[in-house]
Amino acid sequence: MTNQRQTLLQSIATIVADYRQGEIAAIDPNHIDRWVRQFSEFGFDDEAQIIILGEMERILKSYYISRICAQSFLTNVLTSQKLFGDNPAATIRNAQFLQIQRKGNSQHDLLALCEPILQSKYGLSLRDCGSSPAIYIYFDDCLYSGNTAWRDVNAWMPNAAKGTTLHLIFFAFHTEGLRYSRRQIESEAQKYDVNIKFWRLHKFHNSRWNPSQFDCFWALQTSGDEFIDRYLKEIDERRQNSNRSLPDLFRPANMPKQDKIFSSAVARNLIEYAFLKVGAYIVSLPRNPNASMKPLGYDYFDSLGFGAIFITYRNIANNCPLALWWGDPHKAYPLNTWYPLFPRTVNTTQAPGWEGF
Incomplete structure (x- = not known):
């Protein structure tokens, strides 16, 4: 294992050390390496995996909420004082x-x-x-x-x-x-x-109508992959039957104009394509997938997915790319076909209470 790869694995493990602490085994370098090595099955070699790890480290270092x-x-x-005035103790x-x-x-x-x-x-x-x-x-x-x-x-x-x-x-x-x-x-x-x-x-920022700044995963146009093409065929049919005007399905080639999330356009393109490719494969697995299940994260709209990058110590949202959280090696097919970086706990509906403390 190269020094750069090991450094990235250790850095990510350190950043997310408290993710679901006490609920799951600590995320260590071996866990992260097992996750990223899966991308080799989709055509992403060691060099590409280092880019994926580098972008994840960059995102988590800036935005992970411990x-x-x-x-x-x-x-x-x-x-x-902005919320509670000059005397917060009295106001609170x-x-x-x-x-x-x-x-x-x-x-x-x-x-x-x-x-x-x-x-x-x-x-x-x-x-x-x-x-x-x-x-x-x-x-x-x-x-x-x-x-x-x-x-x-x-x-x-x-x-x-x-x-x-x-x-x-x-x-x-x-x-x-x-x-x-x-x-x-x-x-x-x-x-x-x-x-x-x-x-x-x-x-x-996540407006697909005005993506001069766009702070989520959103892949450039691509074709030629079996699972992406299958997904695109289904989503294009739904979009054509929609009565409302829709934004571009793929990220425009010249957008965003400014990017604070990714280290470079090349790195962004690679990790988005990797997550789209894996996500399209995952979407193809369930017999009756949830209508909101999209490669780059759950989304109500007919899109590639919400593409959220935001993760906290408590959990990861299903709005994040499926490649980050979907799957469970301890469950039956198809969940055991992908090993998640961030095992997710599913939100449950609570009875309404409207109580205040």
Whole structure:
């Protein structure tokens, strides 16, 4: 194994050392090497694998949210004068921390991280806050399409006190999801005289209509691969039967104009093609695949996939490329045909509660 390869494997393992800590075996260099070596079956040799590893290291180094990073961000939020004014200690007593998420556990887990921070900074617990709310706090890991936040808030909104402010706070959001959810939530909030504000640590541009900056995986046009061509045939038929105008299926050759995610255009093209090729193969495996299952990540739209790059210590979203998370070597066919880099836990739907701490 070359020194460069070993260095990259060790670096990635160090960055993601706390991924699902206590739930799965720690991600070590051997695990990462086993994952990336699978790409050789799809025509990507050792040199190409080093590029894939290099781009993943770059992305994770900049955007992976470790538990320590999450705690730091939440501490900054809970002591922010932008959110709570000149005297956060007084204001925060009137903040109700919402637990209204109807799918997944991210909100519950993030609120559990908030508890010791509130105790340390203010001598308060979550239950000491918000009995007479002036503001509401909604936490989640990341805003992707915007549907989760919109559905949660829409169902809860009739319970909000008039004249209050709802702060929606994420480690990251995607610009199209923000545009959609903000429009929907603000429209509903006007009926209840509630002000809406969004906050985030990272912002990812993902408009395929205006991709001068595009911060997700989105492959250039290609053909000649059995599984990609099969997928394209199916998706083209669906797109032709669509009644609405759709953006380009493939990333335009001259886009994006600016790129903060990848190290070079050549490296970007290679890793996107590798993930598309593997993802198209994975999509071909299930007998009745989910309609949202796309090579570059689950997406409601008829596309190559959402292409998200964002991963936290808690989990990886199914909006990320299938090559990163799909599969389980301990399960039966077809799940045992691909070894995932980030084994994923599936979100479950929770019974609605609309309770605030």
